[in-house]
Amino acid sequence: SQTIHQWPATLVQPVGSPLSLECTVEGTSNPNLYWYRQAAGRGLQLLFYSVGIGQISSEVPQNLSASRPQDRQFILSSKKLLLSDSGFYLCAWSRGVTNTEAFFGQGTRLTVV
Amino acid sequence: GESVGLHLPTLSVQEGDNSIINCAYSNSASDYFIWYKQESGKGPQFIIDIRSNMDKRQGQRVTVLLNKTVKHLSLQIAATQPGDSAVYFCAENIRNSWGKLQFGAGTQVVVTP
Numbered sequence: 001s002q003t004i005h006q007w008p009a010t011l012v013q014p015v016g017s018p019l020s021l022e023c024t025v026e027g028t029s030n031p032n033l034y035w036y037r038q039a040a041g042r043g044l045q046l047l048f049y050s051v052g053i054g055q056i057s058s059e060v061p062q063n064l065s066a067s068r069p070q071d072r073q074f075i076l077s078s079k080k081l082l083l084s085d086s087g088f089y090l091c092a093w094s095r096g097v098t099n100t101e102a103f104f105g106q107g108t109r110l111t112v113v
Numbered sequence: 114g115e116s117v118g119l120h121l122p123t124l125s126v127q128e129g130d131n132s133i134i135n136c137a138y139s140n141s142a143s144d145y146f147i148w149y150k151q152e153s154g155k156g157p158q159f160i161i162d163i164r165s166n167m168d169k170r171q172g173q174r175v176t177v178l179l180n181k182t183v184k185h186l187s188l189q190i191a192a193t194q195p196g197d198s199a200v201y202f203c204a205e206n207i208r209n210s211w212g213k214l215q216f217g218a219g220t221q222v223v224v225t226p
Contacts, residue, residue, distance in 0.1 A: 006156075034213075043202060044157070044216040090156050101147050102204075102214055104156030 002027035006091045006105030013112055019064075019078040021108050023091030026072065031093040033074040034102060035066055038088040050074060051096065086112045123221045126197075132190040134220045136203035139184060145206035147214065148177060148188045152199045160188070160201075190222075198224045 149157035
């Protein structure tokens with residue numbers, strides 16, 4: 001069976017510090033990978049998606065970047081965090097075809113102070 | 114821009130009653146829809162999906178109805194239980210968008226005894 005791991009679960013970082021959130025998927029190959037952000041009481045906003053190693057598409061301009069160094073590894077990064085980067089970050093994967101559901105990790109609660 | 118939106122931000126339901134959660138979408142190119150359940154502090158979990166060539170699909174205690182004429186989607190939960198308390202999101206997949214999902218704002222369902 002497929003599993004998705006996302007860590008850490010919670011993170012408190014000072015403004016201006018770097019960020020690295022990691023997500024790995026097991027039990028599947030060549031998945032589509034996604035990073036979403038969720039503000040409190042809001043829906044999910046797609047930040048980045050990847051259809052293959054080294055292939056990253058950004059959905060919204062922001063202070064964050066993403067990388068996919070391996071087939072089942074997706075990393076969300078920032079060189080200098082802003083207060084507005086606080087939120088709940090979710091990694092997800094789907095099979096590399098259309099009309100299929102996405103499976104989510106448990107999320108990382110990031111608080112920038 | 115076109116988006117998925119929800120009519121009711123909060124729904125209070127008595128235990129044992131049926132719940133109906135509504136969702137409106139505006140993109141006529143959407144051909145696949147999913148309902149997710151998100152418990153506090155966790156990632157969304159898949160509940161049920163429906164393709165645009167269907168108007169109804171049933172699962173265990175849940176039914177999704179799709180009305181393409183008015184671009185409306187609903188999730189019905191039979192005999193609502195305390196464990197059904199969560200935020201429910203509808204999501205749409207736009208045709209030829211490689212599986213990217215667009216989410217609505219969500220509906221908070223509160224089950225009262």
